[in-house]
Amino acid sequence: MSVFKNKSEINLEAAALLHDEGHYPAVAHSSYYGCFQFMMHIWVSTLGKTSSDLEAICKITKGKTHTVLLNEIVRYISSKDRHDGRTINNSIGSLKKIRVDSDYKEIEILFPDSKSALEESSKTLKLLKKY
Numbered sequence: 001m002s003v004f005k006n007k008s009e010i011n012l013e014a015a016a017l018l019h020d021e022g023h024y025p026a027v028a029h030s031s032y033y034g035c036f037q038f039m040m041h042i043w044v045s046t047l048g049k050t051s052s053d054l055e056a057i058c059k060i061t062k063g064k065t066h067t068v069l070l071n072e073i074v075r076y077i078s079s080k081d082r083h084d085g086r087t088i089n090n091s092i093g094s095l096k097k098i099r100v101d102s103d104y105k106e107i108e109i110l111f112p113d114s115k116s117a118l119e120e121s122s123k124t125l126k127l128l129k130k131y
Helices: 003-020 024-046 051-061 065-080 082-104 111-128
Strands: none
Touching: 003 024, 003 111, 024 051, 024 065, 024 082, 024 111, 051 065, 065 082, 082 111
16 A cells, blocks of 8 residues: 555544544544545556656646646546546545635634535545546
């Protein structure tokens, strides 16, 4: 198992445990990063790329790591199935929004938000695992 896949699984398990314990703001963070790390797993294990390759693209495009990785993974998945690519792009966008709200905004994250993050990450991971 790749390091990134293992980290992904740990974060997603942590998100479920945090949700069960009522630590809702942390669920958004763990759910998002669980999916991000699985995209890194695809980048490394499926596409045969390295973290250095990703950094180089970021430098050339002046893009942020998370945005560049998402774009690269969506491009790859869309080449196989456009619908899956679109769904993953939208799902990661939703997860990122709730993570940003939770991490940086003066917004209270409650049960429905936490549950939504768990469901979105589960749906996203199911699609990502196809690739």
